[in-house]
Amino acid sequence: MHARAVAATTTALLGTAALLVPATDARAGAERPTVIAHRGASAYAPENTLAAVDTAAELGIDWVENDVQRTKDGELVVLHDDNLRRTTDAEEVFPGRAPWKVKDFTAAEIARLDAGSWFGPEYADARVPTLKQYVDRVETHHQKLLLEIKNPELYPGIESETLKVLANEGWLDGPHLADRLIVQSFRADTVRTVHELKPAVKTGLLGTPAVADLDRYAVFADQINTSYASISLGYVAAVHAVEGPHGRPLEVFAWTVNDVNTARLVAGYGVDGIITNTPDVVRDALPAE
Template sequence: MHARAVAAMTTALLGTAAFLLPSSEVRADATGTPPTVLAHRGASAYAPENTLAAVDKAAELGIKWVENDVQRTKDGELVVIHDDNLRRTTDVEEVFPGRAPWKVKDFTAAEIARLDAGSWFGPAYAGARVPTLERYMDRVERHRQRLLLEIKNPGLYPGIERQTLKVLGNEGWLDRSHLGRLIVQSFSADSVRTVHDLKPAVKTGFLGTPAVADLPGLAGFTDQINPSYGSISTGYVAAVHAFTGPHGKPLEVFTWTVDDAANARRVAGYGVDGIITNKPDVVRDAVRGR
């Protein structure tokens, strides 16, 4: 282990560095730029999450990065939705009242395409649909945005990593020009490892706050450690940065989900590389980001 990694691990384990910076301080990363701002499920404070409208809203706000969630239908189609259950963000209980518990995996793509995924958010979005991954990628490409794609619940969908990469390839997102605009992440280390093994050129992220002692193993197949903002400190971020990922660069930290200016400035002060937020305009303004 490098000396800098040992030093950073010691700082993180002491756990005191989190409180050494004023909450209003914003620290730029090593390149001198503020953290990257990523629109969580699109600009989901302003449009229904994971819909094309949320992608459009992020673009309207000038946000370059969007985050989304991918799951699989009964007939094998990849769709963009956060929950493994359709109840919270669609009218599935009205359209299919006898189909409880309304799991994504129990409905075909055609059935899901019938659902209203916007009215729950507001009448202006009535009729919005759960997009397929292909349609979502098309909209992201139209706006020339960048994508942080989360593979949700991979244990429910064996082989979803290979299938996701196939769709990305078919949509042209695995060529050299797109690889710099794509990150694939998951809460499952096995899923992240599988993506890396299948397509080593793809940048990957592991969601969560692993112990510092686990970072050396994770650094073999992930480029990022992406924790919740309440679980990190200056020392923890420094510990992550001390390790080199599979593409020869220091591991990055994209933290979630920060929706107010004070916490945005606080985590920026920790030295994070990215902030995932439902309110990307608020966070961007707070950290003087792009």
């Protein structure tokens, strides 16, 4: 959908739903959940591009989330899928290269691709950013980063390579480690590896593990980041009852919440963060701090 059309739709959503749901938070006295722009402000600009980071900044959103893959020649790039078909023109530019896997293309080849026209013609100049370009743009806006290591089974050693890029760009210093960086993955062994390589980095395990298994994940994960549809007030309380590797209760970030009703419901569960394609809608749905 065209970015302006999405903006109009979500604004209307906000107004309508605000009439239906009382502006209350079931967590009396609790902190307002952090709002994280999923793949950047991906309802309004092509996901995982610098434009999506810029749009999140324009909306006043501090946190952005992204996905990291690796090219054939070892460059880390920001892209959700392990192939290039959905969000670039790879099929047209490289017609004989099916199935267009990221790992089969060099960084220079990927840099040629249009990563924005699928979303709207005004984004035809958007490119797949390298991780370096991405974190530099996030830094320019003084934002914070929730970084997902995507498909690590396809890219042996990507954990250390990701940390190297972050270190080279100044993201592993004290201020960034204190409250500006989280590294997450669906694979527990990847989260464990990140923790072992750089114990000061805050980490998140994606998924909804059983409460009985939380203690073993809490050795290396600071967060349990889960689909909003798979949690409840009781589950979030159970996660909070477990102490993570840095001596603090485990946190919960819930994804992907894009409307007022769900934002208020999930906030009422006591989650610490909400990941969303429409960060302005979610932010405005939550009670002021």
